[in-house]
Amino acid sequence: MARRTGRRPGNPDTRESILASARETFAEKGYDGASIRAIATGAGVDPALVHHYFGTKDKLFLAAMRAPLDPAELIDAAADGDRAEVGTRFVRLFLRIWDGPGGAAGVALLRSAVGAEWTTTLFREFVVTQILRRAVPKLGLGDEQGPLRITLAASQMVGIAMARYVIKVEPLASAPSEVIVAAVGPSVQRYLVGDLPGVFDQSEPSRVR
Numbered sequence: 001m002a003r004r005t006g007r008r009p010g011n012p013d014t015r016e017s018i019l020a021s022a023r024e025t026f027a028e029k030g031y032d033g034a035s036i037r038a039i040a041t042g043a044g045v046d047p048a049l050v051h052h053y054f055g056t057k058d059k060l061f062l063a064a065m066r067a068p069l070d071p072a073e074l075i076d077a078a079a080d081g082d083r084a085e086v087g088t089r090f091v092r093l094f095l096r097i098w099d100g101p102g103g104a105a106g107v108a109l110l111r112s113a114v115g116a117e118w119t120t121t122l123f124r125e126f127v128v129t130q131i132l133r134r135a136v137p138k139l140g141l142g143d144e145q146g147p148l149r150i151t152l153a154a155s156q157m158v159g160i161a162m163a164r165y166v167i168k169v170e171p172l173a174s175a176p177s178e179v180i181v182a183a184v185g186p187s188v189q190r191y192l193v194g195d196l197p198g199v200f201d202q203s204e205p206s207r208v209r
Helices: 014-033 036-043 048-055 057-065 070-078 083-100 105-112 117-138 146-166 179-193
Strands: none
Touching: 014 036, 014 057, 036 048, 036 057, 036 083, 048 057, 048 083, 048 105, 048 179, 057 117, 070 117, 083 105, 083 146, 083 179, 105 117, 117 146, 146 179
């Protein structure tokens, strides 16, 4: 029997087909270059079905990345309050998510990020579009200093996540979360909004693309 062509009808595999097409399209074209229509075409479905399953492109991207959280929620919560405590709030919220049900997904995301070139590309797109673009204006950092500040803070937290949850280096792996908050919070605070002598007068401005 000849294979049917055209768009696939709804079936249990449709959602996974869309996600597979999304990962391929985002990795190839980047977040900005990927369209819902192109993703739908790759999955062999109507674009309306992509919206039905995932709503927005942001939500589709997060689902494709298997992200343990929506970074917008973390950024909003960390930025809401005394600016002098933003680093502590960020670390505490980060650990709460990783110590909770979303932790397993976070571990899988980190492992996949270093597993192949296309997953590394996806992870980079995740950092730029879902974290940098949201955090820089939310924290009022400005385009000249914001990207470097955010990525410095992110590097601190990725290191903690790798050592504590992926590699499970002791005693960090079993340390109480508030011990880590007390130790790391001031560093993240400095990266985000503190003085960084000799940093921004030594390098060219780094802007969010």
